[in-house]
Amino acid sequence: MLFPRLPFALVTLAAAAAALGMASISHAQAPQLPPPEATHPVTLQLMQGFPPPPDKIVRLANILKYPNVRWAAQHLRELGPTAAVWRGAGTPSTLPAAARALDDALAFADGKGGTTTLADWQKATYTDGLLVLHRGRVVYERYPAGLQAHQPHVLWSMSKSLVGLLVTELIQEGLIDPNALIPRYLPELATSAWADATVQQALDMTTGVQYAENFADPASGVFQYLAAAGLQPAPPGSSAAKSMAEFLPTLRKDGEHGSAFAYKSVDTEVLGWLLQRVTGKPYATLLSERIWSRLGAQEDAYVFVDANGGPSTSVGVNATLRDLGRLGEMLRANGRFNGQQIVAPATIAELRKGADPAQFDKAPGTAMRAGYSYHNQWWVPHDADGTLEAKGLMGQHLHINPAAELVVVKLSTHPVPNTAFTHALDRQAFAALARAVRAL
Amino acid sequence: MLFPRLPFALVTLAAAAAALGMASISHAQAPQLPPPEATHPVTLQLMQGFPPPPDKIVRLANILKYPNVRWAAQHLRELGPTAAVWRGAGTPSTLPAAARALDDALAFADGKGGTTTLADWQKATYTDGLLVLHRGRVVYERYPAGLQAHQPHVLWSMSKSLVGLLVTELIQEGLIDPNALIPRYLPELATSAWADATVQQALDMTTGVQYAENFADPASGVFQYLAAAGLQPAPPGSSAAKSMAEFLPTLRKDGEHGSAFAYKSVDTEVLGWLLQRVTGKPYATLLSERIWSRLGAQEDAYVFVDANGGPSTSVGVNATLRDLGRLGEMLRANGRFNGQQIVAPATIAELRKGADPAQFDKAPGTAMRAGYSYHNQWWVPHDADGTLEAKGLMGQHLHINPAAELVVVKLSTHPVPNTAFTHALDRQAFAALARAVRAL
Numbered sequence: 104m105l106f107p108r109l110p111f112a113l114v115t116l117a118a119a120a121a122a123l124g125m126a127s128i129s130h131a132q133a134p135q136l137p138p139p140e141a142t143h144p145v146t147l148q149l150m151q152g153f154p155p156p157p158d159k160i161v162r163l164a165n166i167l168k169y170p171n172v173r174w175a176a177q178h179l180r181e182l183g184p185t186a187a188v189w190r191g192a193g194t195p196s197t198l199p200a201a202a203r204a205l206d207d208a209l210a211f212a213d214g215k216g217g218t219t220t221l222a223d224w225q226k227a228t229y230t231d232g233l234l235v236l237h238r239g240r241v242v243y244e245r246y247p248a249g250l251q252a253h254q255p256h257v258l259w260s261m262s263k264s265l266v267g268l269l270v271t272e273l274i275q276e277g278l279i280d281p282n283a284l285i286p287r288y289l290p291e292l293a294t295s296a297w298a299d300a301t302v303q304q305a306l307d308m309t310t311g312v313q314y315a316e317n318f319a320d321p322a323s324g325v326f327q328y329l330a331a332a333g334l335q336p337a338p339p340g341s342s343a344a345k346s347m348a349e350f351l352p353t354l355r356k357d358g359e360h361g362s363a364f365a366y367k368s369v370d371t372e373v374l375g376w377l378l379q380r381v382t383g384k385p386y387a388t389l390l391s392e393r394i395w396s397r398l399g400a401q402e403d404a405y406v407f408v409d410a411n412g413g414p415s416t417s418v419g420v421n422a423t424l425r426d427l428g429r430l431g432e433m434l435r436a437n438g439r440f441n442g443q444q445i446v447a448p449a450t451i452a453e454l455r456k457g458a459d460p461a462q463f464d465k466a467p468g469t470a471m472r473a474g475y476s477y478h479n480q481w482w483v484p485h486d487a488d489g490t491l492e493a494k495g496l497m498g499q500h501l502h503i504n505p506a507a508e509l510v511v512v513k514l515s516t517h518p519v520p521n522t523a524f525t526h527a528l529d530r531q532a533f534a535a536l537a538r539a540v541r542a543l
Numbered sequence: 544m545l546f547p548r549l550p551f552a553l554v555t556l557a558a559a560a561a562a563l564g565m566a567s568i569s570h571a572q573a574p575q576l577p578p579p580e581a582t583h584p585v586t587l588q589l590m591q592g593f594p595p596p597p598d599k600i601v602r603l604a605n606i607l608k609y610p611n612v613r614w615a616a617q618h619l620r621e622l623g624p625t626a627a628v629w630r631g632a633g634t635p636s637t638l639p640a641a642a643r644a645l646d647d648a649l650a651f652a653d654g655k656g657g658t659t660t661l662a663d664w665q666k667a668t669y670t671d672g673l674l675v676l677h678r679g680r681v682v683y684e685r686y687p688a689g690l691q692a693h694q695p696h697v698l699w700s701m702s703k704s705l706v707g708l709l710v711t712e713l714i715q716e717g718l719i720d721p722n723a724l725i726p727r728y729l730p731e732l733a734t735s736a737w738a739d740a741t742v743q744q745a746l747d748m749t750t751g752v753q754y755a756e757n758f759a760d761p762a763s764g765v766f767q768y769l770a771a772a773g774l775q776p777a778p779p780g781s782s783a784a785k786s787m788a789e790f791l792p793t794l795r796k797d798g799e800h801g802s803a804f805a806y807k808s809v810d811t812e813v814l815g816w817l818l819q820r821v822t823g824k825p826y827a828t829l830l831s832e833r834i835w836s837r838l839g840a841q842e843d844a845y846v847f848v849d850a851n852g853g854p855s856t857s858v859g860v861n862a863t864l865r866d867l868g869r870l871g872e873m874l875r876a877n878g879r880f881n882g883q884q885i886v887a888p889a890t891i892a893e894l895r896k897g898a899d900p901a902q903f904d905k906a907p908g909t910a911m912r913a914g915y916s917y918h919n920q921w922w923v924p925h926d927a928d929g930t931l932e933a934k935g936l937m938g939q940h941l942h943i944n945p946a947a948e949l950v951v952v953k954l955s956t957h958p959v960p961n962t963a964f965t966h967a968l969d970r971q972a973f974a975a976l977a978r979a980v981r982a983l
Contacts, residue, residue, distance in 0.1 A: 153819040154788040154851040184621050348594040379593040411594040
């Protein structure tokens with residue numbers, strides 16, 4: 104046992120919490136978590152040595168055993184097949200340092216009656232990297248857990264927002280009709296859950312699909328999903344689908360489409376598939392041509408691929424913090440970055456518009472994010488600043504606050520696989536960062 | 544059958560020929576080969592479609608079925624786990640175009656009494672990319688089989704020469720003693736074939752090891768080697784080692800070390816392991832820090848890794864032609880490139896010195912390369928021009944001719960998995976290129 108003080112309850116609670124991004128655990132109900140410094144992958148010597156000792160070897164089969172995922176999140180390509188998202192041949196765009204930087208000691212209310220600091224927030228949320236941009240300039244950048252600035256880190260469900268960005272842009276261009284039924288583009292899904300679902304319903308995750316993302320239940324769809332994506336071994340003795348294209352057509356409808364928000368990675372995988380079908384291009388190529396190369400990214404990104412070479416568009420993208428910062432700047436600046444219009448201003452406006460918060464609030468497990476909505480694969484808090492967010496399992500964040508001219512990228516590996524778990528604290532931190540950069 | 548005209552004999556002959564890089568087939572004995580244009584991976588639509596049709600899906604399990612390897616050679620990272628060899632944060636070094644370029648029609652004797660051209664040589668040898676540099680300037684560059692300039696291509700046994708370069712440099716720096724026995728650095732090998740072998744014997748492949756690289760024999764060590772590297776599924780029912788660190792200690796001695804040249808990938812894997820042990824760094828990091836980042840490479844390279852995350856240092860490196868051109872220029876210029884001394888001039892001199900050609904000629908299967916020797920993992924023809932070569936299965940070449948100020952990079956996927964098969968023709972081509980650039 105690496106953490107003798109860590110009760111079994113953590114595993115149970117984490118599992119119960121794991122409806123990806125959508126459980127209703129409050130921060131106050133925190134289980135006893137391992138001390139963050141005791142989960143540092145370098146200090147733990149995970150995957151160190153030639154070869155590493157058997158108990159330090161991280162494989163896909165054991166990444167769900169915490170803290171192995173802290174190493175895996177920084178090295179996913181070393182665990183399985185991936186396709187490069189080429190940064191392009193051009194010179195990287197500049198991310199200049201600001202004249203004045205933020206301080207680790209920046210204090211703010213922790214939402215539980217006390218105060219915390221920028222440094223302590225990172226520690227408490229098992230942060231692998233934090234980058235803060237103000238007016239496109241770097242005001243803060245830290246890598247507290249072995250991640251290097253040039254190393255891509257897995258985005259988990261933040262990947263979804265890249266799919267949403269591309270689909271929204273192709274809708275603006277008239278290449279995709281948001282009101283069309285999915286089988287118009289993907290006849291393979293004509294007898295599946297998506298037979299009578301529209302593109303827009305998949306974008307907003309209001310489809311009704313017999314599928315649950317529940318890590319507590321070994322029979323949950325999420326394990327079949329991860330096996331199809333190649334991200335987890337197939338459950339023993341299972342007849343799990345061996346690729347995403349095999350898995351998605353097997354899912355059946357549950358309830359009515361369009362009636363309720365229900366967060367599920369398979370909606371995004373359908374959209375990722377659709378993007379490839381419509382454009383005739385592999386997802387990695389599309390992301391490179393339309394976004395990465397035009398941002399002037401510093402590094403290639405990459406996407407995990409399945410047994411067909413199919414991309415895990417919902418959870419499998421990996422990128423550096425600085426390149427995500429460039430992406431955030433582009434979104435903040437209405438699609439313009441690196442001297443060019445990268446996506447249409449109407450695309451950004453559509454993302455920021457959000458969906459109906461009242462409908463969102465009715466969905467189970469959304470209490471922690473009251474007032475939010477989920478639209479075109481982006482989180483929208485409907486605040487006065489016009490904030491737009493991408494989020495992912497274990498604490499991945501791209502937070503764009505146009506009014507404060509602020510972009511925050513935070514990549515983490517929190518033991519509780521649920522972004523809602525630290526949601527209240529994270530909101531306090533983002534608000535504090537907005538106040539701080541306004542005062543710079 | 545993709546090639547109804549392709550006799551079964553090709554498979555047999557190819558298999559018989561496949562002592563990696565070292566068989567004695569003459570070009571005159573050529574089997575009937577598939578027309579090169581019929582093996583073009585893009586024309587064949589390999590891995591095209593979302594998902595690709597089942598008969599177009601390339602996996603590690605079927606890459607030995609020609610022509611699947613033509614796709615795999617350009618996309619190895621999409622088939623399994625890999626570690627990035629980072630290009631570094633700097634600006635890429637320039638590879639300027641020369642004022643005068645070479646012509647496709649450049650003619651030369653084909654070694655069989657006829658003539659051929661630069662274009663036809665590429666076609667006849669199933670070329671994926673050809674880059675010719677004269678005085679560091681690009682005089683010719685072609686990608687005839689779907690490979691893009693920025694895409695890394697597998698180097699197969701050309702990878703060995705990168706290991707040799709690094710070991711030679713560390714010998715120059717006093718960090719490795721070439722006369723030390725291998726177990727001084729790798730105690731794990733104290734009861735293996737390498738128990739009483741020196742570093743220099745492994746560098747020159749004069750160790751005696753019970754191991755054969757024979758694709759014709761399913762029981763051959765090469766299949767256990769490839770399974771340990773993760774590059775092939777383990778033979779059915781076998782108890783093959785699941786990593787290189789597990790496999791190498793199981794190999795036993797055969798004959799005397801130092802008495803005869805015998806080409807085998809396992810010697811290189813021992814050296815790759817030793818490099819990591821001595822430096823304490825993963826091979827990909829070492830290659831990045833010492834070579835790739837200092838060359839000012841344009842793209843990241845990468846190396847295939849096994850089930851421990853251990854690198855396949857002998858055959859698993861992938862890089863672009865232009866970055867290999869930069870490497871070649873550095874070697875041509877006595878270790879100096881991109882405004883800095885990257886390896887010591889003494890390292891280059893050591894590589895070019897070669898071993899004893901008389902001893903080399905005595906080894907079985909070396910007739911096609913009479914006059915050559917193999918030293919520190921590089922091929923040395925002992926010609927008047929001081930030529931130095933790296934070579935790999937199916938036609939990978941880095942040809943450095945200092946007297947002609949010539950560097951040639953040629954990456955290919957010839958159906959006969961043996962670089963000796965086209966050796967005579969390739970030599971004619973390299974000589975023709977030397978004459979042509981001298982006349983520019």
